[in-house]
Amino acid sequence: MKHLLSPLDLSVNELDELLDLARDISRDPSRYSHCCDGKKLATLFYEPSTRTRLSFEAAMLNLGGSVLGFASADSSSAAKGESVSDTIRIISCYADICAMRHPKEGAPMVAAGKSSIPVINAGDGGHQHPTQTLTDLMTIRELRGSLNDFTIGLCGDLKFGRTVHSLINSLIRYKNIKFILISPKELRVPDYIREDVLNANHVEFEEVEKLEDVMPLLDILYMTRVQRERFFNEDEYLRMKDFYILDPAKMALAKKDMYVLHPLPRVNEISVEVDDDPRAAYFKQAQFGVYVRMALILKLLELDKKEV
């Protein structure tokens, strides 16, 4: 039984296969529209998440399968005090595969230990969100043609942003990638990312505060939200927040073939005027997210070799 709990559960070869399948799906999704006929996906969302849940549901529906589940802990048996271990044993009787989001870190791992169906981690607290990472990797690969040889700027809240940590962990496995980490000093990447991941693997990186200074160097700009509640004082927040509003003036400094990604939701860190720029890839990214989840469901259900 295979589960997906962390992006690093997949080897680079397995990841390439998955992304190849996702690419094939993206070229003609209708060819895959009956691959999961009769199969059911359970979406176990113990905390609300509109995009991830709907992306999983769209993926299964696109494959001809059906979906069941709950969208918050209040509407689940967790409200009655049922453990994750018990819930997953029951869900295993109802569905063929499940996607679980839980506020507690490690909950999907507990579920995987008791489950007789594949478990996909759809986000566990501030820990892992592997399908967001798969989405990011597919977006970069599709737009650039490869996951090797580029400079990526990661901008905003690099301290608490799990998508950033997962993406760094995944990208260091590819060749010749340079990281530019753009954040206020209060929101720099945690020490373990700097020491145990980047330095330990001899990965080239630099840490800067101003986005404008590095815009011309970037092939990919990965924006994240700077959240007011992360700052200890309002003045610091006000000083920093304008650094990270991506607008047409900053885009003018960038390469013509640079792409902007964002895990969404965006609040005000990307001006809406940037949306029409052909380099704005964040809505395409959401579409790639559906394709990569379709590929993942097929892989975990071992339906990927089925004739389409």
Next chain:
Amino acid sequence: MLNVGQLNEGFVLDHIEAGKSMMIYKNLGLGKLDCCVAIIKNARSNKMGKKDIIKIEGGLDLVDLDVLGFIDHNITVNIIKDGKIVEKKSLSLPTEITDVIRCKNPRCITSIEQELKHVFILTDPEKQVYRCKYCEEKYSKK
């Protein structure tokens, strides 16, 4: 000089850092044993200045050596037969420990899931770093 009776059959936990013997007594559950257990505190040691020693009359299966290795892998275990040391065992840091330390991350699933064991995995032997199996919260021995 205090004399503690000679052990004929059993094992001795030697080179315990002075003052740590009661913690080891508790963590190894020695209080639950029926056999004879002697704790010697602040014994003179050429190597350590002073050290603690625990003598246990019985087989080595009475204690969890992984727990002991986690607490202090510099402790030596001397196996005694007929009043003589027949084997000296050295300890190593265990690759995994269960229910010895608890995850302190309030966001970890172990904080709410009943009867879930607290499992830590050795992720960096050089720095003696363990991480929670579930949430990867760091526990450093150094």
